[in-house]
Amino acid sequence: MRPAAFAKLTWLEMKLFLREPLAVGFTVAYPVVVMFVIAGVFENSGGVGFRGAGGAEYYVVSNIAVVTAAIGLIALPPHVASYFERGIMRRFRASSVPVAGVIAAQLAVCFAVAIVAAAVLLAVARPVYTYHFPHSLPGVVLGFVVGLIGFLALGLLIAALFPTTRSAQSVGMVLFFPMYLISGAAPPLSVLPSAMRHVADFDPMNYAVRALQDPWFGFGVTATNLVVLLGIAIVSGAGAALLFRRR
């Protein structure tokens, strides 16, 4: 595929994304609403539970990870699955657009949307809540990118494993909400019962939340978070590639 054609395809995918109210709502609006509600409730709390940050600040930062998870688990799987299910991939393949090219364009859109959604979240929170500039900006950017890659790969694996649009969408939702509740972006991890905290060790969103919190609040860049997220990305990505190739 020539670069000009790929650029055109990516721009088209971007427009298609913007015409999908559910996808836009979940990735851009939903994290903002959740952030406002919870940050509003805990605005004046602070201390150990919120890792030394203020309550509002804690939720502003954590919800950036929710943005990446919503894109990977809710927006991406039904979109990719529908392309296979409805014969859109076949149509593209027959006109010299490889499957990998279509998926690459979709991932590029997801990246752009994630950056915009995170910027929107920070921008609308600015006049309402106080939050500090990240301790380590490169660390935050790294955590954001690695977390996003992990969720996008997971989303592709869902689309590959559940080939109908409907099932890919349901599975994405079913994974998203429990993951969210014990990720630390809902109740802080420190208030979870110990059993639930053990389950949270297996929650990818937990690692994505901490990959942002740690460098933002001054706990440095934690290798564990990044390694786990990259591991998820590699395993899911390879699995999805294998399954897509067999179609």
Next chain:
Amino acid sequence: MAAVVEVEHLRKAYGSVLAVDDVSLVIEQGEIFGLLGPNGAGKTTTVECVEGLRRPDQGRIRVLGLDPARQTRELRQRIGCQLQQAALPDRIKVWEALDLFASLAPQQVHWSATLDQWGLEDKRGAAFSSLSGGEQQRLFVALALGNQPQVVFLDELTQGLDPAARRVAWDLVRAVRDRGATVVLVTHFMDEAQQLCDRVAVVHRGRVAAVDTPQGLINRYGGGVRVVFSAPAGADVGWLDRTPHVSRVARHGPRLEVTGEGPLLAHIGAGLIAHGMEPADLRVEQPTLEDVFLHITQPSSSSGAQP
């Protein structure tokens, strides 16, 4: 005439289901070649192997001298495919689809002309999902022709089109051929194959049962011409058996059905006048591709089939 598509002993199974058993074909440059057969005969699988969308289990395929399984990329630049089961994203607009597909072609393509040609100019800004079945079909054909291909594969082209739109589609297929492209048409519509195709391969149970021009097939398998008229019960029609070209005479109540070959009608007409009979309902029934098709696919029930 140069061969554009060559298929030798193609075989393709999906698990335990044998879709194509043994298909061999030669399609020549500039012809409209039809693949005719019942659903599940293996037409689409054959074409998809030729297009490089599926990998054959056995057999050799060359399209414009290229191997579809290995030289897929070069081939795709030079062929156009309209697929039987395909879709575009619901919210893509007609012009966006044409614009995207045009950008994939190796040469400069002006897609607005295609839009007019296929009667889609009013639908330029319409979303794919808002198009009728016929409009979607026309868009797919327009996309297949976007790169000005040398070979065009049209799989169930007129599926979902109303009769008027079918005629328009047929004219456009002829126009595509007249511009020098070779057209491969997959269809289960007999009239379409008969009207449009220079040559037809009847595909049955994963094999090519017969290949010829529509008329050649009719001559070979059509079972002759039938002349039908009414005659009173007591009338003497014994002379019919002695009339040249007649092979069989059958009476169904008041109706006589005479089967034969060649200029049957003229001889019967002359005989009728000579015997003082002037039936008002004298008519000739030419066999159609449908008779050929039924003869090949269900040999036992080939008689009495009329569209």
